[in-house]
Amino acid sequence: MTHWIETLLAGSCEVPHCASTADWWPRHLARSRETPDTLAQAILGGHFADRVGWAFASAYQAALRALVPDLPADTVAALCVTEKEGNAPRAIRSELRGGRLNGSKRWTTLGPEGQLFLVVARDASVPSEVPALRVLRVHAGQPGVQVDPMPPTPFVPEVPHASLRFGNVEVAESAVLPGDGYLRYVKPFRTVEDLHVQAAVLAYLVREARRLAWPRAWIESAVAQLLSLEAIARLPPLSSATHIALAGALAGVTQRVAEADRYWLATGEDEAAVRWRRDRALFDVAAAQRDKRRERAWERLAPA
Structure with missing residues (x-):
C-alpha cells in the first residue's frame, strides 16, 4: 500500500x-x-x-x-514572476543585462523567509518583439537584493509574502537555468x-x-x-x-x-x-x- x-x-x-x-x-x-x-x-x-x-x-x-528537481532540500525557495503589471510575459520588466539583474517583483510567496529566489527576467541579449525570458537563481543575501514584507492576505495570512527589488545584482552564468523561462x-x-x-x-x-x-x-x-x-x-x-x-x-x-x-x-x-x-x-x-x-x-x- x-x-x-x-x-x-x-x-x-x-x-x-x-x-x-x-x-x-x-x-x-x-x-x-x-x-x-x-x-x-x-x-x-x-x-x-x-x-x-x-x-x-x-x-x-x-x-x-x-x-526544478535540484533545488536544495533545506532551503526555502520561491518563484518570482509577478510584477506591477501582472505575470504575463509582456508584463515582465525585470531584466538581465551583461550579467546584472535589475527590476522588482510583487507577491513573492514566503518571500520574507526566502533564501533562494527563482527570478523570471527578460534576457537583454536576445533581441525579440516577444520578451525572451530566463529564470535566474538569486540568493536573498546577495548584494543588491532587497526584501520588503507585504501586508497579510485575507486568507492563509500565516503564509507571508514580500516585494523584492534587485539593484544591479550580479548573476553568474551558472545561475541561469537552462531553457526558455516561460515555456x-x-x-x-x-x-x-x-x-x-x-x-x-x-x-x-x-x-x-x-x-x-x-x-x-x-x-x-x-x-x-x-x-x-x-x-x-x-x-x-x-x-x-x-x-x-x-x-x-x-x-x-x-x-x-x-x-x-x-x-x-x-x-x-x-x-x-x-x-x-x-x-x-x-x-x-x-x-x-x-x-x-x-x-x-x-x-x-x-x-x-
Whole structure:
C-alpha cells in the first residue's frame, strides 16, 4: 500500500499547533525527507498541517522541486514572476543585462523567509518583439537584493509574502537555468502548483474529517481523488490531455470541498472550523485561469 494512504487513513489525527513559519519549516523538512516524490511530500505536508496555510506552504515548496528537481532540500525557495503589471510575459520588466539583474517583483510567496529566489527576467541579449525570458537563481543575501514584507492576505495570512527589488545584482552564468523561462518553468508551474496545492489541502481535510468523525464515504471519495491527482502528476504538465484530466479531477475536489463545508458548519466554533471559513477562498484563486486552460485544451484537441 502507498505510504501516504496508510498515513492518511491510520496515522494520528492530532497534530501540533503551528503558529509561524519558524515552527512550520523544520516540520516540513522532516516530512519531505520521507519520500522523494513531490506530490507525496505535498500530501504529507497537508496531513501534518494544523491549518490550510501550512498545507499550502508545503505544497508550494514541493511543487517548486517538481519544477526544478535540484533545488536544495533545506532551503526555502520561491518563484518570482509577478510584477506591477501582472505575470504575463509582456508584463515582465525585470531584466538581465551583461550579467546584472535589475527590476522588482510583487507577491513573492514566503518571500520574507526566502533564501533562494527563482527570478523570471527578460534576457537583454536576445533581441525579440516577444520578451525572451530566463529564470535566474538569486540568493536573498546577495548584494543588491532587497526584501520588503507585504501586508497579510485575507486568507492563509500565516503564509507571508514580500516585494523584492534587485539593484544591479550580479548573476553568474551558472545561475541561469537552462531553457526558455516561460515555456519550461512559468507555464508548467501553473499546472504543477495546482496539483500539489489541491492535493495538500485535500489531505488536510481528510485528517480533519477523521478527527471530527465525518462520514467515511466522504473520506473514501477524498482519498480516491488524491490517487487521481497522483496519477495526473506523472503526466506532461503542458499536455492538453493532462489539462482536461486535471479539470475533471479538480471538479471532483470542488465537490468534496462543497460537501466538507456542510460538515464544518456542524462543527460550530471549533478553532479549525473558524480558520477553514476564512481560508477556503484559496480554492477560488486562479479559478478563471483554470477555466481558460480547460477550454484551450479542448480547442487544441478538436479535430481539424
